[in-house]
Amino acid sequence: MQHSVRENLLRLKGTIPQAVTLVAVSKTHPPDRILDAYHAGQRVFGENRVQELISKQPILPADIEWHLIGHLQTNKVKYIAPFVSMIHSVDSFKLLAEINKEAKKANRMIPCLLQMHIAKEDSKFGFSEEEVLAELEKNNLSAFSNVIISGVMGMATFSDDEDLVRSEFRYLKSLFETIKRRFFAGSDTFREISMGMSGDYAVAIEEGSTMVRIGSLVFGSR
Numbered sequence: 001m002q003h004s005v006r007e008n009l010l011r012l013k014g015t016i017p018q019a020v021t022l023v024a025v026s027k028t029h030p031p032d033r034i035l036d037a038y039h040a041g042q043r044v045f046g047e048n049r050v051q052e053l054i055s056k057q058p059i060l061p062a063d064i065e066w067h068l069i070g071h072l073q074t075n076k077v078k079y080i081a082p083f084v085s086m087i088h089s090v091d092s093f094k095l096l097a098e099i100n101k102e103a104k105k106a107n108r109m110i111p112c113l114l115q116m117h118i119a120k121e122d123s124k125f126g127f128s129e130e131e132v133l134a135e136l137e138k139n140n141l142s143a144f145s146n147v148i149i150s151g152v153m154g155m156a157t158f159s160d161d162e163d164l165v166r167s168e169f170r171y172l173k174s175l176f177e178t179i180k181r182r183f184f185a186g187s188d189t190f191r192e193i194s195m196g197m198s199g200d201y202a203v204a205i206e207e208g209s210t211m212v213r214i215g216s217l218v219f220g221s222r
């Protein structure tokens with residue numbers, strides 16, 4: 001039986017600790033379904049494509065916090081910089097520099113997460129541990145005046161093997177701790193671990209997630 005978005009959302013919220021942010025992933029779902037979630041109290045929504053995000057944002061309530069969670073090309077940053085609340089999918093410092101430039105133009109600070117490659121599949125985007133540490137080392141972080149490097153994001157292998165998924169989330173948490181200790185010690189802005197989707201969010205929360213990105217369990221299957 002199909003449940004309403006409101007019912008789905010309320011049931012889901014009962015399983016997520018207050019301290020963990022729920023990003024309701026609304027990709028492919030029409031604005032009226034997003035409004036159902038909005039009227040049930042949800043304010044943070046995630047989209048994975050720029051085109052879809054910029055078509056929805058102007059026709060939905062202005063107090064929605066839009067998170068971009070999918071791959072972002074540098075030439076599209078300008079379209080979302082004026083309003084986006086967080087970008088989860090920063091996978092190069094070239095992209096981070098572009099976000100910084102467009103944020104400055106828009107007179108904004110944009111929170112960004114470093115997307116890490118943690119899954120076995122090689123199709124997913126993201127930094128390796130070596131790459132991210134090397135980039136953080138060689139870039140002058142204080143030059144990024146209009147982005148807030150707020151944490152890390154990762155996607156586990158799409159698998160029923162809970163031990164595998166758990167080990168990948170645990171690895172992301174350890175990467176977060178390493179980066180924080182080496183580059184953001186004493187700052188409280190580096191604090192988010194965005195991990196967990198409909199199929200694996202409970203494991204992600206057990207392993208220290210601070211943000212879960214959930215689509216199907218809220219809006220139904222795509």
Ligand SMILES: *Cc1c(COP(=O)(O)O)cnc(C)c1O
Pocket residue numbers: 025027048069070155197198199213214215216217
């Ligand atoms: C689609 C998507 C999600 C949500 O997936 P569900 O399985 O529907 O919960 C989370 N993160 C990213 C990056 C996505 O593209």
